[in-house]
Amino acid sequence: MRHLGLLAALALLIVVGLVTRPENFATTSNLVSILSLAATIGVITVGATFVIIGGGIDLSVGAVMALASVWATTLATQSYGPVVMAICAILVGTGAGLVNGLLIAYGRLVPFIATLAMLVAARGLAQRMSDRKTQLIQSDNSAIVDLSTTRLLGIPLLVYIFALVVVLGWIVLNRTTFGRRTYAVGGNPEAARLAGIDVRRHTMLLYALSGLCCGIAAILIMARTTTGSSTHGDLYELDAIAAVIIGGTLLTGGRGTIVGSILGLLIFTLITNLFILNGLNTSDQLIAKGLIIVVAVLLQRRNLKERAP
Numbered sequence: 001m002r003h004l005g006l007l008a009a010l011a012l013l014i015v016v017g018l019v020t021r022p023e024n025f026a027t028t029s030n031l032v033s034i035l036s037l038a039a040t041i042g043v044i045t046v047g048a049t050f051v052i053i054g055g056g057i058d059l060s061v062g063a064v065m066a067l068a069s070v071w072a073t074t075l076a077t078q079s080y081g082p083v084v085m086a087i088c089a090i091l092v093g094t095g096a097g098l099v100n101g102l103l104i105a106y107g108r109l110v111p112f113i114a115t116l117a118m119l120v121a122a123r124g125l126a127q128r129m130s131d132r133k134t135q136l137i138q139s140d141n142s143a144i145v146d147l148s149t150t151r152l153l154g155i156p157l158l159v160y161i162f163a164l165v166v167v168l169g170w171i172v173l174n175r176t177t178f179g180r181r182t183y184a185v186g187g188n189p190e191a192a193r194l195a196g197i198d199v200r201r202h203t204m205l206l207y208a209l210s211g212l213c214c215g216i217a218a219i220l221i222m223a224r225t226t227t228g229s230s231t232h233g234d235l236y237e238l239d240a241i242a243a244v245i246i247g248g249t250l251l252t253g254g255r256g257t258i259v260g261s262i263l264g265l266l267i268f269t270l271i272t273n274l275f276i277l278n279g280l281n282t283s284d285q286l287i288a289k290g291l292i293i294v295v296a297v298l299l300q301r302r303n304l305k306e307r308a309p
Contacts, residue, residue: 006247006263013270021277028154030273035155036148038269039162040220041239042262046169047097047213048240049261053173054206055186055253056111060100060118061214061240062233067126068092068218073135073228082143089222090215096122097211101204119237126230135228147223158220165216170258182206186253242289243268246296267292
């Protein structure tokens with residue numbers, strides 16, 4: 001039923017787009033633009049879904065993605081070719097997520113504080129490495145850029161990468177022991193511990209997974225912009241968390257779906273697209289998103305009260 005409500009909201013937004021800007025909204029180029037924008041944040045959203053279902057929160061995803069993009073586009077890394085650049089981005093993202101996980105699971109830090117510290121540190125390190133300059137991808141590393149420019153059936157390759165991440169995320173969450181343990185840890189950590197689950201180890205792995213998604217997202221944003229920059233991913237953490245909440249995942253953990261998170265992401269992406277097409281103020285767009293988040297949380301609380309015995 002939650003998914004049907006999200007689909008209804010998507011349909012309503014599509015109708016609004018067709019009514020207000022039919023000549024610009026219902027075009028192939030606009031569809032590709034929506035999917036390309038959703039792809040980068042969407043990969044991060046998959047990782048955020050795991051973390052929040054597991055009872056945590058990750059505020060550092062945007063900054064970690066920026067750090068991974070800067071590290072991967074340094075001249076020293078680019079000299080080894082696009083494969084090394086991609087591996088570097090993934091390793092940096094996973095490493096940052098692993099640090100978050102270690103601090104939270106074994107250092108006993110509150111997730112909000114640990115990931116907030118990583119947000120500040122990762123953004124600062126990215127600025128230091130790039131000297132606050134945008135780093136361009138060299139022409140001999142065009143394979144990275146090809147992910148955005150090469151199209152299959154009219155859709156950029158980076159959208160297919162996003163779809164692959166979503167499918168793998170759904171399989172892991174719904175068809176593996178890791179996914180079942182994620183729900184258990186988020187629902188009741190003490191009960192999960194008594195059931196034999198290593199809660200601290202699993203929590204660490206959840207944040208490492210989130211970091212891995214940030215590394216993949218860094219590759220996608222490098223492909224879209226042909227750059228690595230310390231400004232990449234600004235406020236992406238808010239968009240990702242908001243998409244997860246809109247999708248029905250409980251902030252307290254223990255319940256949520258990948259499909260719901262992606263539908264929430266598409267709703268947010270469509271809202272952004274409609275505001276741009278209609279020439280509306282960016283400030284109004286942020287206000288609208290904030291109201292949607294508040295309404296989603298209030299609906300969650302209402303549903304929980306109705307289910308309570």
